[in-house]
Amino acid sequence: MPKLPSPAESFGGSGRAVRVSLASAAGFYPAAYVMDRPVVALYALFTPIAFGVLSPLPGSGRRCAGSVLRAAPAAAALVALGTALAVATWAAAVGMLLVTLALTFGAACAPRLAAVVPGLQLCYILACFPPYAPATLPERLGGLALGATALLLGELLLFPPPVRPAYAARVADALDLAAHGARLLLRTRTMDDGTARRLRTTGRELRFSRQPHGGRPTGAGRTDRALAHAGSATRRLLDQLAALGELAPAPADTASQSLLRGIAAACSDAAGVLRDGRPGRGAELIEEMTARFLEERGDEPRGRDDRPYALLRRRSTLLTVAVSAVTVRTAVDLAAGGDHAVPGLPHEQFWYARVPAVRLWLTRIHGNLTARSVLFQNAVRTALGLALARLVAGSLDLSHGFWVLLSVLTLARTTAVGTWSAVRSAAAGTLCGAALAGALVIGAGDATAVYAALLVPMMVIAFAVGPAGGPAWAQGLFTLVVSTAFAQIAPVTWRLEEARLVDVLTGSAIGLVCGLLAWPAGARSEMRRSGAALLRATAPVVRDTADAVADPGAGVPADTAERPTIGSAAPALHRLRIAEAAYAQLRTEPVRQADDDGPDWLAALNYGSRVLTAAYWLPPAQGAPGLPPGARQWAQTAARQVATASLEAAGLPARGVRVRIAPLPPAVPSATSTAALSLLVDLEVWLHALAADLATATGADYQA
Numbered sequence: 293m294p295k296l297p298s299p300a301e302s303f304g305g306s307g308r309a310v311r312v313s314l315a316s317a318a319g320f321y322p323a324a325y326v327m328d329r330p331v332v333a334l335y336a337l338f339t340p341i342a343f344g345v346l347s348p349l350p351g352s353g354r355r356c357a358g359s360v361l362r363a364a365p366a367a368a369a370l371v372a373l374g375t376a377l378a379v380a381t382w383a384a385a386v387g388m389l390l391v392t393l394a395l396t397f398g399a400a401c402a403p404r405l406a407a408v409v410p411g412l413q414l415c416y417i418l419a420c421f422p423p424y425a426p427a428t429l430p431e432r433l434g435g436l437a438l439g440a441t442a443l444l445l446g447e448l449l450l451f452p453p454p455v456r457p458a459y460a461a462r463v464a465d466a467l468d469l470a471a472h473g474a475r476l477l478l479r480t481r482t483m484d485d486g487t488a489r490r491l492r493t494t495g496r497e498l499r500f501s502r503q504p505h506g507g508r509p510t511g512a513g514r515t516d517r518a519l520a521h522a523g524s525a526t527r528r529l530l531d532q533l534a535a536l537g538e539l540a541p542a543p544a545d546t547a548s549q550s551l552l553r554g555i556a557a558a559c560s561d562a563a564g565v566l567r568d569g570r571p572g573r574g575a576e577l578i579e580e581m582t583a584r585f586l587e588e589r590g591d592e593p594r595g596r597d598d599r600p601y602a603l604l605r606r607r608s609t610l611l612t613v614a615v616s617a618v619t620v621r622t623a624v625d626l627a628a629g630g631d632h633a634v635p636g637l638p639h640e641q642f643w644y645a646r647v648p649a650v651r652l653w654l655t656r657i658h659g660n661l662t663a664r665s666v667l668f669q670n671a672v673r674t675a676l677g678l679a680l681a682r683l684v685a686g687s688l689d690l691s692h693g694f695w696v697l698l699s700v701l702t703l704a705r706t707t708a709v710g711t712w713s714a715v716r717s718a719a720a721g722t723l724c725g726a727a728l729a730g731a732l733v734i735g736a737g738d739a740t741a742v743y744a745a746l747l748v749p750m751m752v753i754a755f756a757v758g759p760a761g762g763p764a765w766a767q768g769l770f771t772l773v774v775s776t777a778f779a780q781i782a783p784v785t786w787r788l789e790e791a792r793l794v795d796v797l798t799g800s801a802i803g804l805v806c807g808l809l810a811w812p813a814g815a816r817s818e819m820r821r822s823g824a825a826l827l828r829a830t831a832p833v834v835r836d837t838a839d840a841v842a843d844p845g846a847g848v849p850a851d852t853a854e855r856p857t858i859g860s861a862a863p864a865l866h867r868l869r870i871a872e873a874a875y876a877q878l879r880t881e882p883v884r885q886a887d888d889d890g891p892d893w894l895a896a897l898n899y900g901s902r903v904l905t906a907a908y909w910l911p912p913a914q915g916a917p918g919l920p921p922g923a924r925q926w927a928q929t930a931a932r933q934v935a936t937a938s939l940e941a942a943g944l945p946a947r948g949v950r951v952r953i954a955p956l957p958p959a960v961p962s963a964t965s966t967a968a969l970s971l972l973v974d975l976e977v978w979l980h981a982l983a984a985d986l987a988t989a990t991g992a993d994y995q996a
Contacts, residue, residue, distance in 0.1 A: 307451035309755035312344035314450065315442035317748050320777070323435060325744075330781045331428050335435025337777055338418060339367070340443040345755050346702070347411035350504045353452035357444045363408040364440045367415040368433055374419025375429050381686030384420040388697075389679035391416050397657070397671035402511050410701060413678070417697045420682065459498075459507055460519060460566045460627070466494050466526050467563040467620065473533045474556035474613075478549060483537030491537075495530035498523045500876060512656035517644045518626035522562075524901065525623060529559075529616035535609055542603040547588040551614055554581035558617045562624040569628055575621035582614045589970050604973040611974060615909050641908050659869060664822065666815050666874050677704055677806040681799055690795055699799025703763060704807065711807035714763045715800040721764030722796045725771030732772070733779065743779040750776055767796065815878040820944065822871040823896050827942040829864040830903040831935040834982065837903075838931030840911035841975050842924040861907045868900045891944055892989050899938075899985035906978050912971060919968050923960045927975055930954055934982050941990050948990040951983045 319336025323329050343349065343363060349356040370391065377387040392413060399406035419432060457465075473491055476483055500508045509519040558578040589607055619641065626645055644652055660667045681700045685693030703718050705711040736742040754773050758766035875893050919927060930953045937951035956976065961969055 306752070306756045308344065308348065309752050311446040311450045312340050312443070312755050313748050313751035315340035315344065315439065315446040316751060318442040318446075319435065319438040320747075321744070323438065324780055329431055329435075331431040332435040332438065333781060335371075335418065335432050336439040336442070337435075338414065339436050339439025340446075341755075342367075342411035342414040343408060343440070344443055345759070346414055347408045348759070349407055349447075350507060351456075353447045353449075356447040359408060360440055360444045360447065363412065364437070367412055367440070368436055370412055370416040371419045371432050371436055372429060374416040375426055375432065378420050378422060378424045381683060384686060385679045385683040387420060388416065388682045389675050392675035392678050393671055396674050397660070397667065413701060414698070417678075417682075417694050417701070421685070421694045456504065456507065459503055459509055459523065462498060462503075463519070463523050463526050463624075464563040464566040466498055466530060467559040467566070469494050470526070470529055470533055471556045471559035471563070473530075473537065474552050474559065477533070477537055478552050478556070481541050481544060482539075483534075488534040488537050491530040491534040495527040498527050512653045513649055514644050514647070514652060515627055515629075517652070518623045518642075521642075522566075522620055522623035522627055525616050525619040528901070528905075529613060529620060532609065532613045532616060536606070536613060539606050539609060540602050542606045545603070545607075547585050548607060548610055551581055551585045551610060554578050555614055555617045558621045562621050565624050565628050575618050575625065578614065578621055579618050582611070582618060585611070585614065589966070601973075604970060605977060607970065608974045608977040612977070615905065619905075659866065660873070662870075664818060665870060666818050669810070669818070673806055673810040674701075674704060676810065677803055680806070681802045684798065684802060685795070690791070690798065693795060695791075695795035696799040696802070699796045700803045700806075702766070703800055704803040709812075711804050715804050717762055717764035718767040718800060719797060721766065721768035722771055722793055724764075725768030726790070726793045728768075729772050729775035733775065736779075740780055743776045747773070747776045747780070815874045819871070819874045819878050819893055820891075822867065822874045823891065823893055824942040824944060826864070826867040826871045826896065826900045827938050829867040830900055831938040833861050833864050833903050833907050834935045834938065834979075835928075835931050837907050837910055838927050838975060838979075841971060842919050842927040861904055864900065865904055868897070868904065871897060871900065891991065895985050895989040896941075899982060899989060902978070902981060902985060910974060910978060919972060920960070920963050922957055923964050923968065923972050926954065926956055926960060927972065930976070930979050934979050934986070937983065937986050941986050945990065949986050951986060953979055953983055 316337050319339070320333050323333035323336050343360055349359045351359075373387060373391070374384070377383045395405070395409045395412055399409050415436070469491065473483065473487065476487065496502070500510070509516040509523070511517075554577065558575070622642060626642065647655075659665075662668060677700045678697055681697045682693075684690075685696040690696060699718070703711065703714045705714055732746075750769070750773050754766075754769035758769050871893075875897060878893065933951055933953055937949050941949040953976075956972075960972070964972060
C-alpha cells in the first residue's frame with residue numbers, strides 16, 4: 293500500500309466525510325431496518341456518496357446544497373432511463389455510451405454540470421444493471437430522494453466548508469492593486485522591484501490552474517465568458533503596469549498623467565462593480581481618454597529637440613495599459629449584466645455580448661467537435677470505456693457488475709501512463725481491502741448489529757483518508773464500506789470480496805485498454821499540435837497588422853470592427869481557444885521530469901493573446917497619416933522577421949528560436965511626423981514583446 297496520507301490531509305476532508313457519512317446513514321438505516329426496503333436503502337446509501345465523494349461539490353454549503361437540488365431531477369431521470377434499458381445488455385450499453393457522451397461533452401459548456409457528472413453517471417450505472425425490475429422504480433426514486441434530501445440538509449447544517457473568495461472577488465482585488473500601482477506611477481513615475489514583482493505575482497494567481505475546479509468561469513454563457521475575459525485582461529494589465537514601472541524615468545507630460553488617472557479610476561470602478569454585482573457606467577470614459585491621449589500625442593509640434601525615445605517608449609507602454617483597462621472595464625460590465633457597448637471597441641473582441649445564450653452554447657459545442665479537442669477526446673474515451681465495461685459485465689454475467697463500471701469511472705485518466713499508475717495502486721488497495729473485509733465477514737458472520745455499528749465509522753475514515761491517499765487507499769477502504777453495507781441488506785460470505793476483486797480488476801483492465809488505444813498521450817501531444825497550430829495561425833496576423841499600421845489608408849474602413857486584420861485573426865482566435873483548453877488539461881496531468889526542458893506553453897499562449905490584442909487595437913483609423921517609405925519598409929521587414937520566427941517556432945526546434953529585429957534606420961525618426969513616429973514606436977514595442985515571447989516559449993534567451 294502507498295504511504296498513508298498525512299493527518300493534515302485527512303482531517304482537511306473530515307468535514308465532508310462526516311457530512312456524507314451521516315447523510316448516507318440517515319437514509320440507509322431507516323430504509324433497511326424500519327421500512328425493510330433493501331432497494332430504497334441501497335439508493336439512499338449511494339446517492340450521498342455519488343454527489344459527496346465521487347462528485348465533490350465545490351463552494352460553500354449553500355452552493356453545494358443548490359447543486360444537489362438542481363442535480364436531483366436529472367439523477368431521477370437517469371435512474372428511470374437505466375431501469376428501462378436494463379432489459380437487455382446491448383440496450384444498457386448503448387444507453388451508457390450516449391449518456392456519458394452527453395454528460396461529459398456537455399460539461400464543456402457548464403462548469404457546474406462538470407462537478408456533478410460523475411455522480412449522475414453513477415445514478416445511471418446503478419439502475420442499468422440486472423435484475424430488470426421496472427416495478428422497483430418507485431423504490432429507487434424514493435431512495436434517491438431520501439439520500440439527496442439528507443445530503444442537502446447536511447451541506448446546509450453540518451460542518452460548513454470555509455468560504456473561499458470567488459473568482460470575481462479575486463479579480464476585484466487584483467484591480468484594486470492595479471489602481472494602486474497606477475497612482476504610484478503618478479507620484480513617482482517608477483516603482484521598486486518589490487511592487488513590480490507583486491503586480492506580476494498577483495496576475496499569475498488569476499490563472500485558472502490556481503482556482504478550484506468549480507470556481508473557474510469556464511461556462512459557455514455570457515457571464516462566464518466576460519468574467520474569464522476580465523481575468524485574462526487584468527493579468528495583462530498588471531504585467532504591463534509592472535513593465536511601465538520598470539522603464540527608465542522620462543520627463544513628465546500632461547497627456548500621460550491624465551491617462552494614468554483615468555486608468556486608476558477605471559480599475560477602481562471595475563473592482564466596485566465586481567463586488568456589488570451591478571453594472572456601472574461602462575468603459576466610455578477610459579475609452580474616450582485613450583482616444584484623447586492618441587490625439588494629443590499626435591498633435592504635438594516637432595521642434596529642434598525631438599521627444600526623447602525613452603518618452604515615446606514609455607507612452608507606447610502606457611497605451612498598452614490603457615487598452616487593457618478598456619477591455620477590463622467593458623468585460624466587467626458585461627459580467628455584471630450590462631448590455632451597452634462602446635462604439636470604439638472592435639466587435640470581434642466582445643462578440644458574445646449580444647449573442648443569445650443558446651447560440652453561445654452551440655458555438656462552444658461546435659468549436660469542440662473536432663478530434664483535436666481534448667474535451668472531445670475525454671468524452672469519447674470515457675463513453676467508450678463505460679459502454680465497453682457495461683457490455684463485458686453483462687455478457688459475462690458478473691456478480692455486482694456495477695463495480696466494473698465504477699472502477700472505469702474512478703480509475704481512468706487522461707493518459708495511459710496515469711491510468712496504469714492508478715490501476716496498479718487500485719489493485720493493491722482492493723486486494724488488501726478484500727482480505728480485511730473477508731476476515732470481517734468470517735469473524736462477524738450474521739451478526740448484523742456489528743456491521744451496523746461499523747458502517748458509519750468506516751465511511752468517515754474511507755471518505756476522509758481515501759481522497760487524500762490516492763487510488764490504493766480509496767479502493768481498499770471503499771471495499772470495506774460496501775462489504776459492511778451489503779452485509780446488512782442480504783446475507784454475504786467471503787465470496788463477495790472475491791467478486792469485488794474480480795470486478796475491479798476487470799474494470800481496471802478495460803480502462804487501461806481504452807487509455808492505450810484512445811489518445812494515450814493525453815493533452816501533451818494535443819498541446820504540441822495546438823500550440824504549433826496557434827503559432828502558424830498568428831504569423832499572417834502579425835504581417836497584416838504591420839501592413840495596416842504602415843499604410844492605414846490602403847482600403848482600411850473607418851469602422852474598427854471591419855479592419856482587414858480581423859479576417860486573419862478569426863482562425864488564430866479559434867486556435868487560441870483550442871490551445872487554452874489543451875493547456876488547462878495539461879496542468880491536471882502528472883508532470884514528467886522531461887517536460888521541464890520542453891516548450892513554455894504559457895508563454896506561447898501569451899504570444900497568441902498579444903498578437904490578437906494588437907490586431908484589434910494597433911492599426912489606426914482611416915485617414916491617419918501613413919509612414920514614410922523608409923519607416924514602412926522597416927515595419928514590413930521587422931514584421932516578416934517575427935512572422936518567420938513564429939512559423940519556425942511552430943516546428944518546436946530543440947535549440948529554440950531567437951529573432952533579432954532590425955533596428956530603426958537612423959534617418960527614419962527625423963523623416964517621420966509626430967503622430968506617425970508615435971505609431972511606429974507602438975509597433976516596435978509590440979514586435980519586440982512578440983520576439984521575447986517566442987524566445988521564452990521555445991526556451992531561447994532573448995536580448996533586444
